[in-house]
Amino acid sequence: xxxxxxxxxxxxxxxxxxxxxxxxxxxxxxxxxxxxxxxxxxxxxxxxxxxxxxxxxxxxxxxxxxxxxxxxxxxxxxxxxxxxxxxxxxxxxxxxxxxxxxxxxxxxxxxxxxxxxxxxxxxxxxxxxxxxxxxxxxxxxxxxxxxxxxxxxxxxxxxxxxxxxxxxxxxxxxxxxxxxxxxxxxxxxxxxxxxxxxxxxxxxxxxxxxxxxxxxxxxxxxxxxxxxxxxxxxxxxxxxxxxxxxxxxxxxxxxxxxxxxxxxxxxxxxxxxxxxxxxxxxxxxxxxxxxxxxxxxxxxxxxxxxxxxxxxxxxxxxxxxxxxxxxxxx
Amino acid sequence: xxxxxxxxxxxxxxxxxxxxxxxxxxxxxxxxxxxxxxxxxxxxxxxxxxxxxxxxxxxxxxxxxxxxxxxxxxxxxxxxxxxxxxxxxxxxxxxxxxxxxxxxxxxxxxxxxxxxxxxxxxxxxxxxxxxxxxxxxxxxxxxxxxxxxxxxxxxxxxxxxxxx
Numbered sequence: 001x002x003x004x005x006x007x008x009x010x011x012x013x014x015x016x017x018x019x020x021x022x023x024x025x026x027x028x029x030x031x032x033x034x035x036x037x038x039x040x041x042x043x044x045x046x047x048x049x050x051x052x053x054x055x056x057x058x059x060x061x062x063x064x065x066x067x068x069x070x071x072x073x074x075x076x077x078x079x080x081x082x083x084x085x086x087x088x089x090x091x092x093x094x095x096x097x098x099x100x101x102x103x104x105x106x107x108x109x110x111x112x113x114x115x116x117x118x119x120x121x122x123x124x125x126x127x128x129x130x131x132x133x134x135x136x137x138x139x140x141x142x143x144x145x146x147x148x149x150x151x152x153x154x155x156x157x158x159x160x161x162x163x164x165x166x167x168x169x170x171x172x173x174x175x176x177x178x179x180x181x182x183x184x185x186x187x188x189x190x191x192x193x194x195x196x197x198x199x200x201x202x203x204x205x206x207x208x209x210x211x212x213x214x215x216x217x218x219x220x221x222x223x224x225x226x227x228x229x230x231x232x233x234x235x236x237x238x239x240x241x242x243x244x245x246x247x248x249x250x251x252x253x254x255x256x257x258x259x260x261x262x263x264x265x266x267x268x269x270x271x272x273x274x275x276x277x278x279x280x281x282x283x284x285x286x287x288x289x290x291x292x293x294x295x296x297x298x299x300x301x302x303x304x305x306x307x308x309x310x311x312x313x314x315x316x317x318x319x320x321x322x323x324x325x326x327x328x329x330x
Numbered sequence: 331x332x333x334x335x336x337x338x339x340x341x342x343x344x345x346x347x348x349x350x351x352x353x354x355x356x357x358x359x360x361x362x363x364x365x366x367x368x369x370x371x372x373x374x375x376x377x378x379x380x381x382x383x384x385x386x387x388x389x390x391x392x393x394x395x396x397x398x399x400x401x402x403x404x405x406x407x408x409x410x411x412x413x414x415x416x417x418x419x420x421x422x423x424x425x426x427x428x429x430x431x432x433x434x435x436x437x438x439x440x441x442x443x444x445x446x447x448x449x450x451x452x453x454x455x456x457x458x459x460x461x462x463x464x465x466x467x468x469x470x471x472x473x474x475x476x477x478x479x480x481x482x483x484x485x486x487x488x489x490x491x492x493x494x
Contacts, residue, residue: 120437142438145471196371242357247366250363250366285370
């Protein structure tokens with residue numbers, strides 16, 4: 001008996017093509033991607049060195065794998081310029097941090113440095129397993145005249161820095177969620193329920209209304225808390241993915257079945273938060289289209305934190321990254 | 331023959347798994363059908379001149395389309411009613427080595443210069459430089475930036491030791 005094998009191979013090839021297409025589409029560019037817009041916490045190098053001298057284990061727990069900014073004095077440059085040793089600013093504290101470069105541009109910049117220069121270093125801090133040496137895998141290094149850093153400050157690679165202590169605080173979910181408002185945001189804040197903008201607890205920030213932005217096209221960021229009590233059946237509390245799909249479908253006025261793949265992306269961030277992302281588009285009554293991005297963060301079994309960004313031009317992504325980085329969930 | 335059957339079984343099993351993975355519930359029901367966020371209401375274009383804390387002053391003695399920016403929030407200490415010619419005034423406060431411009435700390439002088447230059451391009455501003463026990467080298471460097479922007483962009487600034 002002869003069986004024609006050709007249809008099976010064609011079917012197999014078709015299946016393979018569909019799978020490959022699926023993988024291709026899943027690589028979406030998310031503007032709210034916390035891995036692409038890393039927020040670095042400022043630390044005084046004197047404090048880091050002092051903490052490690054006092055209690056290595058405790059300091060390792062605090063600093064290891066943190067994204068940090070330190071200011072220090074160049075005490076040594078390796079011969080191949082692939083690393084510099086940075087010491088305390090005042091020279092009172094013993095010890096150094098080895099700042100290593102894997103990027104050619106950084107190595108080239110390191111060649112312009114001299115012993116005694118004050119530098120500001122952004123990167124990922126680590127403690128080597130053998131010897132317990134302190135290292136920073138450098139993302140950016142620059143000469144500076146400002147030789148101190150404040151521990152409550154956070155910075156982006158573009159140099160923008162905020163001091164958490166100077167920001168206004170908001171809470172949600174009976175104070176289970178605390179976040180810090182970037183400068184100017186309180187002037188464009190709208191409580192969603194009080195302003196009849198919806199039934200979810202939270203705030204809308206109309207970023208295009210910030211006077212300096214001078215943008216007419218809407219750009220809004222929402223920080224909301226979905227309480228699982230808003231579910232029809234309490235037994236659904238554990239179905240996090242399905243709840244999140246329903247939230248998206250409700251807000252975008254779509255059927256949950258018609259949504260694209262969810263989640264589009266999952267991120268376990270360097271600061272401990274876990275996000276599930278979704279990306280879509282929204283068209284207003286006038287036909288103007290906007291990008292829509294959701295990020296969801298589970299708040300125990302009680303509810304879900306919902307970030308929603310609706311924008312045409314993402315002019316305030318820096319502030320959004322600060323807000324997400326500094327948000328605290330009990 | 332046996333190999334072909336085996337291959338068919340494997341392929342069909344694979345297809346069944348893919349179908350089953352995509353099967354099942356796609357959502358859960360919410361308590362009511364009201365929108366959690368009503369985007370139609372929340373997302374609206376803002377008419378020019380009505381953005382944020384910017385108000386159009388309706389004063390017949392002044393030009394009718396004159397716009398000044400006022401501070402509606404005490405948490406934004408560095409912005410206030412403009413002085414001469416209704417310029418928006420921003421403060422630069424230097425405390426020790428910390429430089430705060432319009433409520434944002436700048437530890438990188440180049441980013442500070444870029445930000446002020448960008449604000450100069452966007453609107454008419456003037457700067458009040460406040461020495462709150464500043465480190466002299468930081469103060470001098472900031473002052474140099476302001477002098478340079480004064481020459482290049484006609485930026486108006488004044489030095490002040492009074493912090494209020």
